[in-house]
Amino acid sequence: xxxxxxxxxxxxxxxxxxxxxxxxxxxxxxxxxxxxxxxxxxxxxxxxxxxxxxxxxxxxxxxxxxxxxxxxxxxxxxxxxxxxxxxxxxxxxxxxxxxxxxxxxxxxxxxxxxxxxxxxxxxxxxxxxxxxxxxxxxxxxxxxxxxxxxxxxxxxxxxxxxxxxxxxxxxxxxxxxxxxxxxxxxxxxxxxxxxxxxxxxxxxxxxxxxxxxxxxxxxxxxxxxxxxxxxxxxxxxxxxxxxxxxxxxxxxxxxxxxxxxxxxxxxxxxxxxxxxxxxxxxxxxxxxxxxxxxxxxxxxxxxxxxxxxxxxxxxxxxxxxxxxxxxxxxxxxxxxxx
Amino acid sequence: xxxxxxxxxxxxxxxxxxxxxxxxxxxxxxxxxxxxxxxxxxxxxxxxxxxxxxxxxxxxxxxxxxxxxxxxxxxxxxxxxxxxxxxxxxxxxxxxxxxxxxxxxxxxxxxxxxxxxxxxxxxxxxxxxxxxxxxxxxxxxxxxxxxxxxxxxxxxxxxxxxxxxxxxxxxxxxxxxxxxxxxxxxxxxxxxxxxxxxxxxxxxxxxxxxxxxxxxxxxxxxxxxxxxxxxxxxxxxxxxxxxxxxxxxxxxxxxxxxxxxxxxxxxxxxxxxxxxxxxxxxxxxxxxxxxxxxxxxxxxxxxxxxxxxxxxxxxxxxxxxxxxxxxxxxxxxxxxx
Numbered sequence: 041x042x043x044x045x046x047x048x049x050x051x052x053x054x055x056x057x058x059x060x061x062x063x064x065x066x067x068x069x070x071x072x073x074x075x076x077x078x079x080x081x082x083x084x085x086x087x088x089x090x091x092x093x094x095x096x097x098x099x100x101x102x103x104x105x106x107x108x109x110x111x112x113x114x115x116x117x118x119x120x121x122x123x124x125x126x127x128x129x130x131x132x133x134x135x136x137x138x139x140x141x142x143x144x145x146x147x148x149x150x151x152x153x154x155x156x157x158x159x160x161x162x163x164x165x166x167x168x169x170x171x172x173x174x175x176x177x178x179x180x181x182x183x184x185x186x187x188x189x190x191x192x193x194x195x196x197x198x199x200x201x202x203x204x205x206x207x208x209x210x211x212x213x214x215x216x217x218x219x220x221x222x223x224x225x226x227x228x229x230x231x232x233x234x235x236x237x238x239x240x241x242x243x244x245x246x247x248x249x250x251x252x253x254x255x256x257x258x259x260x261x262x263x264x265x266x267x268x269x270x271x272x273x274x275x276x277x278x279x280x281x282x283x284x285x286x287x288x289x290x291x292x293x294x295x296x297x298x299x300x301x302x303x304x305x306x307x308x309x310x311x312x313x314x315x316x317x318x319x320x321x322x323x324x325x326x327x328x329x330x331x332x333x334x335x336x337x338x339x340x341x342x343x344x345x346x347x348x349x350x351x352x353x354x355x356x357x358x359x360x361x362x363x364x365x366x367x368x369x370x371x372x373x374x375x376x377x378x
Numbered sequence: 379x380x381x382x383x384x385x386x387x388x389x390x391x392x393x394x395x396x397x398x399x400x401x402x403x404x405x406x407x408x409x410x411x412x413x414x415x416x417x418x419x420x421x422x423x424x425x426x427x428x429x430x431x432x433x434x435x436x437x438x439x440x441x442x443x444x445x446x447x448x449x450x451x452x453x454x455x456x457x458x459x460x461x462x463x464x465x466x467x468x469x470x471x472x473x474x475x476x477x478x479x480x481x482x483x484x485x486x487x488x489x490x491x492x493x494x495x496x497x498x499x500x501x502x503x504x505x506x507x508x509x510x511x512x513x514x515x516x517x518x519x520x521x522x523x524x525x526x527x528x529x530x531x532x533x534x535x536x537x538x539x540x541x542x543x544x545x546x547x548x549x550x551x552x553x554x555x556x557x558x559x560x561x562x563x564x565x566x567x568x569x570x571x572x573x574x575x576x577x578x579x580x581x582x583x584x585x586x587x588x589x590x591x592x593x594x595x596x597x598x599x600x601x602x603x604x605x606x607x608x609x610x611x612x613x614x615x616x617x618x619x620x621x622x623x624x625x626x627x628x629x630x631x632x633x634x635x636x637x638x639x640x641x642x643x644x645x646x647x648x649x650x651x652x653x654x655x656x657x658x659x660x661x662x663x664x665x666x667x668x669x670x671x672x673x674x675x676x677x678x679x680x681x682x683x684x685x686x687x688x689x690x691x692x693x694x695x696x697x698x699x700x701x702x703x704x705x706x707x708x709x710x711x712x713x714x715x
Contacts, residue, residue, distance in 0.1 A: 107450075141483030150482035157449065158482065162473045168439050169474060172446015172454075179402065179428065179452060186446075199469075202439025209434070363484035364518045366542035370484075 055316075055325040058257045060334050061096035062313045065116040067338040068125055069288075071346060072115065072132065072146075076292050080349075081132045083145050084161075086113040090287030093312035094219050095120055097260025098187075098282070101268050107155045107173045107186040109166040112147035113219075113286075114159050117189060121156045123149065125341050126348035135352025142355055143363070164190055164197035167216070171203045174212035174277075185271050187215040192281075193224025195241055196232055204245040204279070211276040215267050216242070218279065219254065221286045226298035242279035254284030255312045287311075382557040383531045387417045387493075387549060389563055390535035391455060395425050398453060401539065404431045404444050405457030414459050415495055415554050441467035441492060445475045445544075448490035453539055458494040461548065462508050467492075475544040476519030487542040491535070496524075497550040497587045497637055498685055504673035507681075509637040511548050511586065512644045515615040520544045522615040523568055526589035528558040530612060533566025541568070548614075550587030550637075571612055571621040577605025580695050581625040583648055584635035585611035588686055592635050595691035604695060614644060622648065623656050630661040631698040635686050640668040662698040667691050 069087045076085050088095065095116035102108065110117040118128055123139050131138025132146050140150050140159070148159040157173070160166040170188035177184050194200050195218065207214045224232045235241050242249035248270060252263035260282055267278040285307040289296045296304075320326040381389075395401045403418060403425075409432040412419035422430045433440040437458055444456035458464045464471075475488045498507035515522045521541060525531045531549070538545040545568070574589065575596050584592040589610045596606040607625045611617065626632055632652060636645035645666045652664060670684040 139483075140481060140485075143483050144481045148481045150485050152482070152485040157486070158478075160474070162469055165442070165469060165474060168442020168470060169446040169449070171439075172443040172448070173450040174446075175443055176447040176450025176452045179447070180400075180450075198436075198466075199438055199442065202434070202436035203442070205434060206436065206439055206443060210431075363480050365521075366479060366484075366487045370542075 052325045054261070055320050056330065056334070057100065058096050058261065059313070059316055059320060059326065059331070060338070061100070061120055062092040062257060062316065063334050063338045064125070064341060065092045065095065065119060066313055067335075067342045068119060068128070068345070069115060071342045073288070073292070075132070075346065081146065082134070083147070084112065085132075085146050085292045086290065087288045088113055088116040088286070090307065090312070091219060091221060091254065091284045092116065093257035093260050093316070094217075094254045094282040094284050097257040098217060098264040098280075101261060101264040102187055103184065105155065105184050107157060107170065107184070108189070109157045109170045109173075109186065110159060110189040111163070111166065111191060112159070112161040113191075114149055114189070115146070118149040118151070118156060118159070121151065121154045123151045123154060123156065125345040129345040129349040130352040133349040133352060134354070135349060136355040137348070137352040164194035164199035166190065167194070167199050167203040170214050171207050171212050174207070174214045175210065178210075178212060183272070185213050185215050185268060187217055189217045189219060191224065192218055192220040192222070192229055192238060193227075193232060194218075195238060196224070201245075204242065204247055204277075207277040208245050208247045213271045213275060214277040215271060216247070216277060216279040218281045219284055220281050221284050223286070223290070223299070225290045226294065228298070238281040239279070247277050247279045249279035249281070251281040251283065254282035255310045255315070257312060257316050379560060379562070380557060381528050381560050381563060382555060383528050383549075384415060384417055384554040386528045386532035386563055387535060388419070388421075390532045391418065392421060392424070394453075394455075394536060394539050395421070395429060398539075400451065400453040401455065402429045402431060402447070402452055403455045403457065404433055404440055406433055406435055406459050408432060408457050413457070415549075415551070418457070437463050437466035438470060442470040442474065444490050444492070445470055445488055448488050449486060454490050455539070456490060456492045458492060460506065461494045461496040461510050462506050464492075464494050465510075468513075471514070471520070471544070471546070472517055476517045479543065480519060488544050489542050491538045491545045491547065493535070493547045493549060495551050496548040497552060498669075498674045498681060499552050499587070501676055501678055501681060503676040507674035509586075509669070511614050512638050512642065512647070514546045515644055515647075517615070520546055520615065521568060521613070522546045522548070524548045524550070524586040524612065524614055526550070526553065526586050526610050526612065528556055529560055529563065530566055532563035534568050534612070536565040537568045548586055552587045553590075556590070568613055569618065571618040572610045573607060573621065573625070574610045575606065575608040577607055577629070579604045579606060579629060580631040580633065580698055581607045581609060581622075581629045582633050582635060582691060582695065583609045583611065583622060585614060585644070586637065588635045588637050591686060591688050592691060594688040595695065598688060598692050599695055602696075604699070606695065617648070617651065619651055619655065622652065626652055626656045627659050630659055631695070632660070633665045633667060633691060633694045633698065635667045635691055637669055637686060639671050640666060641671065643668055665694040665697060667694050
């Protein structure tokens, strides 16, 4: 359920948890980049470095029975929904021990047991899916939320507009989480959108909306709590804009010709992890030793996940065509029926 | 009992909805309007607006919602008005519904049924006359059905709703008024092709709206002394090779009839399968009767000229034989007068 939200000084436990989540994401993503350069990870790799406050602040607010649908930049969401880092790393290594059996890779992390529906590599394609999950919940009278993460670039897609319209029209419990990192791949927001006020965009469909500083993990947490409360109280959808920034290139193939190094440096001045660490230290929520311990634990988790992925095995090509269709007699959908 | 195709689809949906609360119908004008082809007429009154859900004109969005609802535990039937508009929803069908099970390592199946009208013949011109069944039949991860009889219109839809995986059903617009005298409507298999007529001289393979044309042609050919097997594919993915090959091994001559354009068509796929698996059984090259490679024109005579017709099928079958059995000719020994 929603954490109650007293002012920050009263929340040392929450602060520790949020910082831990952000550091785990950062260390995992940095290791992914390293493993990519080492040739262990291939395909497309989209890293979340710089945006950690969004996933860390928001996902903690959701219930385990809520659904999460994310994009191709979803390692953080998978991790914070509870998929073991080792399973994520093994997936990126293409090993059968990975959370998608090596069939998905970086962009298609899944976990039915945690209601984590991917990992969708088509921009905005997760949005109708989230609305459909919410539609089923409403139809079957289940009180839970479907949270859908997407970038601001997705708001130019038809799927965004169609889904916003139907979610509001049918009062579906969808939580639209827009990670506005200011670039649709390499196209800056003011070069891709006629209306850059994303809250206004949501409100055009009468979807209640709020915006938060996506570099401030507490702000992300609080706005998410507001959104969840709204949905539980009112039933219909809610739209949140998280204003954030990605520090690294779009993917490992991106030469970053479209933005100034100075702009990146300026945003890096507002590193969500460093700023929140400083705040926790200055407010006495955590000590330097605490932070050191969090970092060491994250490094150990990363090292273990790489070892697990390295030790993982490759599936035999004999089973190449499995799971194209559901085999007869197999337990059907992961979703419990009725 | 007397039944027609439209009513059979209606009954399949209604019976499924009565049997299972998880079944819902989503689509443009399925509710108050009663369905563009009047398939869902009266259902809103029986099942209510939550289960008979009128959607905005948002094919990508509501097909995606149907897929998500299937993941969430419902058994949605999504009606896309016609295959022409389904192009707007291709992304959700191809990139999500068909791929989800595989890319999630078998964690998520998508039990959604997507129905759409297909085909030409009603002077609706280039944007409303497509036959793009082959586009869908190309995709691993989905089952593609083309019921061509009243019994299958009911039976295949009922069985499709028991599938754990996505099923796309094509209902040819020319079939909705088809009627038949049947004892009862029952679920039918969604795995096999069916032999609709038996003959030893040639095999005509078809599906959907071309099946009645193939049967008409076969009747004409029989009058001229050529007896044909007529195979109704019924299931366009996966294709039932066994039924096709058994017939080819019997008749050694094949015509494939398909309302799609020749290029990249299912007719091409069927031909390739026969060549791969039964080339030495053939006594003549495989012939195809497909749509002329032109966007479907409005004017009636031009539209009809573009589409497969019984006389074209007759000519194609006759072309598989020597001159003595071509159009107008009679069999040796029968010309005694």
